[in-house]
Amino acid sequence: MESFSFSRELRLLTPSHYSRIFNEPARAATPFFTLLAKPNEAGQPRLGLTVAKKRCKLAVQRNRIKRLARESFRLNQHKLDNIDIVLMVKSGVDEQSNEELTKQLNKLWLKINERCKPGAPKPKPYKKRPYKGKKPAKTQQK
RNA sequence: UGAGUCAGCCGGAUAAUCGCUGCCUGUGACGAAAAUGAUCAGGGGGAGGAAAGUCCGGGCUCCACAGGGCAGGGUGCCAGCUAACGGCUGGGAGGCGUGAGCCUACGACAAGUGCAGCAGAGAGGAGACCGCCAACUUCGGUUGGUAAGGGUGAAAGGGUGCGGUAAGAGCGCACCGGGCCACUGGUAACAGUUGGUUGCAAGGUAAACUCCACCCGGAGCAAGACCAAAUAGGGUUCCUUAUGGUGUGGCCCACAUCGGAACCGGGUAGGUUGCUUGAGCCUAAGAGCGAUUUUAGGCCUAGACGAAUGAUUAUCACCUCGCAAGAGGGACAGAACCCGGCUUAUGGCUGACUCACACC
DSSP: OOOOOOOGGGBOOSHHHHHHHHSSOEEEEOSSEEEEEEEOSSSSOEEEEEOOTTTOOOHHHHHHHHHHHHHHHHHHGGGSOSEEEEEEEOTTGGGSOHHHHHHHHHHHHHHHHHHHSTTOOOSSOOOOOOOOOSOOOSOOOO
16 A cells, blocks of 8 residues: 655755746746645655745645645656656635645646656646556657 | 623543654664664643733843943833833822722933914913993094903913992902922822911923933853864875876776875854753742742653654533534644743633612
């Protein structure tokens, strides 16, 4: 049985981890979230959260969003490759229900995973492809 | 029943599944061993009344410091409580409210300086616009007296009455009020059907400068302490000069680099600590009107660091809607070194009291 735990190995811990990802990441977004991601060498996916005070004023709401994101990531971690993900939020998240946010996140994990694959189209023209395997060799471009 | 005042309490419960975290008990990887304790399993903990604003006051830590003064800031009726306070308790005075009750930086403007729009004649040892009175008069007024009346204003230099007077006026008197000095009560603020004295003389504003009394060194857990990586980098000693040394690598080749080794401090990344046993909480008894405090017994009750304390489901309570089936709802809000307050946000429950109306 797969483990759904969420230990410290699955998190981004230091500022240096974050700054690595902010440099030329793959992106994916919904109306309330933006994900940035990059492949890593850790042997497992890792998650980092940034919930800006500017976007979400109350501490209670910031905590709620982080917990939802962690929970969702925890349950979806085995569908992901070895990538580092940074999650950022947009204005208005604090007004959404738990149900709605979880729904968006569940889709978003797969989307970002897809865009992180080597050879995945970096620029805008983006084509959805089914998830195939660990290392798809030379995927078609455009 | 409605309106209101003051207190106190609660901040849904239980279960299942999947997770996080640090504590305890086992397990004990790596290690020659000890030590340290990776990993896994189990157990039992895991946000608040405001955790918030960061407005005060302390503890703790480092820095500074003989003593005194200036500057700056704060406090401001009295007494008490407290580690301390700008807090609280009790009391006084003034004000608001029919009332239960509530509010007040509430020292000094007779040390000095300043400020006060408009109106008004005059705004501060005042003042004559109308009025009143007297004298003069060309009968239009003029001069003088006058603060009782009118008018202005937020505010006009005690109030009422009598006497008095040309008309008036503390001008005189009585009463009321005020000032001063005693006395009495009270620790004091202050009070008084107390006594004497004073005609009563310069109003407001000090969250205006100022004066008076008292208090205050600075920075903050990102404080501070310890460990400590690099082809980073400093010092001392010794050894070596390139057919050599060092790094990458199992080795050769190769590539890169130019001294090397030992020791010593400083210290970045990072880690450990500070970090939760404390002016602590609960219960009982005693002291006190009370804030509070004394004694005895019991308890250990979150410690994260890109930051845990969660998510989902079910059942039961509660509230709203509905005849019912059922549907919907649960506020304000998240610890960051720790306490004591204040302030602000907010859902509900209970009790005591007040007022109004109705009934008996």
